[in-house]
Structures are given as structure tokens and as C-alpha cells.
Amino acid sequence: MKNLLENIEEILLMGPGPSCVPPQVYAALSRKTLGHLDPYFLDIMEELKEMLRRIMNTKNNLTIPISGTGSAGMEACFVNLVEPGDRVLIITNGVFGMRMQDVAGRLGAKVDALEFAWGTPAVPEAVEKKIRQDSYKIVAVVHAETSTGVKNPVAEIGALLKGSDTIYLVDTVTSLGGIEVMMDDWNIDALYSGTQKCLSCPPGLAPLSFSDKAMAKLNGRKTKVPNWYLDMTLIANYWGKNRVYHHTAPVNMIYGLYEALFVILEEKPDKVFRRHRESHLALVDGLKNLGLKMLVDEPYRLPMLNAVCVPDGVDELALRRRLRSEFKIEIGAGLGPLAGKIWRVGLMGHTSRKENVARFVAALQEVLRKK
């Protein structure tokens, strides 16, 4: 039998995630496995929590990686914080807002969606009107809509909720590590992310943090969390001082995330964000020279996820296939109503470098020319 792993090629990952992984993180993944209750591993867990707090800008005690991908982070936030019948407002302008509606609805929430056109950001005034009009237990929004490349005004919405009883739940899957996330300053109560975007660790973990207000809602539940695996009261007992065995932590993935955070903190977050911004601007410039247009208006663009309009007459799938096979570059397709209309070009984490932008723009030019 042939072993397929032996012929894996190095692909420049410029899709919506996973992103390219730095060599130090690959090395971390293959460090010797320790037991999940080993004293040395417990030290690693403690430092990892502290590094997550630094990147999220929070003092929250419960700040840990969930043992699943970014979507498990979404599931964990809703399943712990929603009780059946809770009114939940989900600000929606893309696939991940829609996913939140599905997740919350399955858990018995009464879901209202406040919708904005895909490719445009949420409007704080409209959110304010909605939350003054109705009373919600939870208001949820996606910081960086990976399906459209739009940045939502998370700080402004958080300011509207300050001092209220409402739980503010924010998806930072694509933003964390690429742009500023100020969990405490923005009054965020529940935040989750993923490892495979701007943190540049392979997919498999979901960093998550709960504020004291979120913990109070969780601890005040009338019913058990209807998900044993993601029950944060049990998980907190393992990641906290008690070290009570819950499930076996994904040890080597945790090494990978530890190293990924270490690399970012060594480079300094401000410098990392600047690198994201600069490579984004270089990309926009390069695309403009090729006559291509961005989907999103300039002030709302994400540096790490660039939605590029497919020009008339171009077979978008054929182009992506050629980029992958001839140039070893992956970019992403549009989703939902944007399928066939945009490409999603990721400049996330380790990928986000001008030399990668240059390589991509040159390849794109070649492929468009020979179409």
C-alpha cells in the first residue's frame, strides 16, 4: 500500500483558512506527547491560557482552547449560554451569522435575525433601535465575516450593550491575531476563535473566553448544559485549579497553539497587525492593476479576507483549479449568494506577507491572460 502522506506538496494557502503554518509550529506539533494530567503539561496549559488572554485583551479567568475546531467554539458559546426560550438577536450579514441562527435555534432559543446585505457591515444605529425595542438575553455578531470579507463594528455594538444584562457573544474566528480584538474594552462576554486563520496553527482547536457575566449566566442555568462534551463547568474544572479529568486534552494540538501564540507575541501583535494591513494594501493594489474589483467598500474591508469580484466571462472554478495545479496556490470560492461571484483571498497570519502577495498576483495575471 502506498502512503499518500509522503507526497504532500507545500501549497501557498491563500484561501479562507487554513493558512500557512510557520516551521516552529510544525515542530511543536511533533513534540513528545505528555499525559493530559502530567505536571509539565499543566504548566504548558497555564502559559497557554495567559497567552490567549494577551491576544484577546482580557483578564477573564476562563480563557482556554476548546477541543474542536472554530465551529465547536460557536457551539460551546451557545450551548452553555442559551436556555430554551431565551430570546437571542443575531446580527447577520454572511454565512457565519446564518450558522449562528441555526446553532442557537437547535438549542431552543427564540432567534431574531437583524440582517444586513452581504458585503456590507452591520449598522450600529439599526442594532440600537432593535435592542431598545426588544429585550434580548444574548446579542451575537461575527467580527470578521469570512464569507464576505466585511468587518463588523464590534466595539460600537459593545458600547450599546454596556451595563445591560444582555450577554454579548462575538465570533473572532477570522479576526483574532490579524486585527485588534479588545474583549474587555468592548464589553464582550463570550468570545471564540479558531486556530487555522490568523493564528497560523493547523485547524483543531477553538480558543474561547467567558466573562464573569457569562459565567454567572452559565452557573445560574435551571437545566444542565445539553452537551456533556462542551459543558464549560466541567471543562473549567480541568483547565482550572482542580484539574479534574473531563476529556483527554488534544495534547499535541495544544503544543501547536502554544507555539503559534508564542510566535505572534514574539513578533509583537502590533507589528503582526501592521503586516496584515500592509500585505492587504499590496494585494488591493495588485488586483487594481489587473483591473479587478473588491466586493467590499474600503472602510469595511478585512485585511485577512479579501473578497474579489470575478470578472465577467471568467470561469472562476477553472481559474482556481489552475492556480492550485500549476502554481500551488489555494484561494477560496464564494459561498451562498456569492458563489461564482467572488473569490476569497486569504492573507492570514504566516501567509500575510508581501512576497506571497506578489507571487499570487503574478500567478493570477498569468492565468487570466491565458484564459
Added chain:
Amino acid sequence: MKNLLENIEEILLMGPGPSCVPPQVYAALSRKTLGHLDPYFLDIMEELKEMLRRIMNTKNNLTIPISGTGSAGMEACFVNLVEPGDRVLIITNGVFGMRMQDVAGRLGAKVDALEFAWGTPAVPEAVEKKIRQDSYKIVAVVHAETSTGVKNPVAEIGALLKGSDTIYLVDTVTSLGGIEVMMDDWNIDALYSGTQKCLSCPPGLAPLSFSDKAMAKLNGRKTKVPNWYLDMTLIANYWGKNRVYHHTAPVNMIYGLYEALFVILEEKPDKVFRRHRESHLALVDGLKNLGLKMLVDEPYRLPMLNAVCVPDGVDELALRRRLRSEFKIEIGAGLGPLAGKIWRVGLMGHTSRKENVARFVAALQEVLRKK
């Protein structure tokens, strides 16, 4: 800042999992990350499914790794197959049977427990009486009770359920890859496992398989699965022919599991099982020479999880700490009513070798002598 990963020592992992990882699997974990929809990665997924079928002895189409640890596999089986009000029988003789009760109860199942003393196996005649007396939608049992070292009669219970409408759900977290698991021959409908036991891949994935009968129950649900992340209808659409994006697969962990299965299939499962059996017998022999007793009667012992009675007057925690610090060996503590009464000595997968047994017995002798 110091990087803790640089000083990770190699520990001989002889606890209840994780087990020692072969060098090929470490190397696989650090192969270059591919996109989760990359054509080459899809080929890897297809071969992985086929290798899982071989090790589980099943023809089931839906045979995949869940993106979470073994406990996520348990959660996935119950959340997909239980509808509120379903009567579920859980055969219980240890921690993991109790966990099943908790998981199923949270999902609205009417749970009956058929209990057997910890350290003894389930008795098929008692199961037969119970299932003739009452009608159950699901009967669940743990093949290898990791908390006690007991093997349950999974084949015999499966024979009792043959031809019935009842779904037979089996936990093979600790058994798969160390002893025979015959999913189809034993009439198992839903089976899950973990990667960090006898498969000797680090923790992080849960191999899972559903029979056509389980798929029919899932597809006949009156309500949506109350867990978006683990909804097998959505996951099957990604792992099946459609390749519809659900969540981002944990790509590098999947490389690790691919390699771990590859290593087992190259050695041949029969030979691997014999190795487990032989190292277990060597351990029992060595312990006997030290005057130590096994908790479980000989016919019901698991080769990969050995419950050893703590002799009177020995501080079990101090002994484990000395083994870890002086001899770089990890063994496990007892859980629940067996806490302080047993050690759990794992001989799982790559760990299960006579040289490791010899090293452990020598260390134990030393530690007991100098107590």
C-alpha cells in the same frame, strides 16, 4: 519569555492514555497543511475511511473521524441517535458507562442503567432478561472499561439484539487497535473510539461508524439534531461524495491518524493484538513476582488496561510521582470508588512492548523497595 515546549521530556506513557506515539506518526503530524477541500486531502480522507473500516471490520459507508476527542465520539453517537423521550439502556460497570448515562440524560433520553459491580463484566443473561422485559430504542455498552480494566461481552450482547429494532451503541475507545472489534459481525450500529489509546496517535479525533440502521434512525428524526457541530447528516455531506463544507477538518490530526492506521495495518492487526496479549501476560507475571494482585479475574482482563491493586501501606500517589520524576514513567490512578485502591497500567498500541514492561516492573520494584 521561555518556551516550555523546548524542554518536554520523553515519558513512557503507561497510563490510561495517551499512549506512546511512534516516530512515523509524529512525522505525519508536521506534514505541510493542506486546505480541507484540497483534492489531495480528499484522497487522504478516502483512504483514511477505508483504513478505519478495516480496523473496525465494517462495510459501513459512514465511517469517519469526528473532530474532537473520544468523548466527542460518545456525544456524537448519542446526540444524533437519541430523540427526547427515547428509552435507553446503559450497561454500566465503570466511569464510562456512567458518563454515557449523563450524556444521554442531558439529551432527554429516559435512561435505565443495568449495573454490574466495578471490576466485573456485564452478564449477558441479565442483559437478556432486561431487554425482554422492557423495550429500548438504544442499548449501549463500553467494550473496554478504561476505569476498571474489564472487557465486556460485546459480541454476546450484540447477538441478543440481532434482528431487533434496537440500536446497539458501543464504546471502543480503549479496545480498538488492541483487541478484535467486529462491528458488523457483532451487530453494532453505532461505534466510536479515540486516537490516543491503542491507535497510538495523540488525542484529538474520535473514529466513528454508523450502520444503515443507525443512519435510518438519524434520517427519521422528527427534530433537528440539537448540536450543529456534531450533526452527522451535515458531517456526512463533507466526508461523502458531495464535499459540502461544514467545519474545517483538523487536517494535521487527520494526517496523524492516517499514519497511525497505516502503521497498524502494515504490522497486521493480528500481530498487533498478539503483541498486546503477550506484553499483558509479561506484566501480570512481573507484578506477581512483586507480590501484587490484579483487580479483575483472569478471563475478563483487558490486555491494554491493567488494574493493579495498591498494596496495603503504600502511598499510591507518592509512588506514581516517583515513577514520573525518577523513572520518566506515567501510570494512572483509580477513578471513583477505585480511587486510591488501584493503579491503571496501560499497555496500549506503541507502548505495548515487552521492553517497556520490563522497564516498568524494574522501576516499580525499586520504588516499592525504597518506600
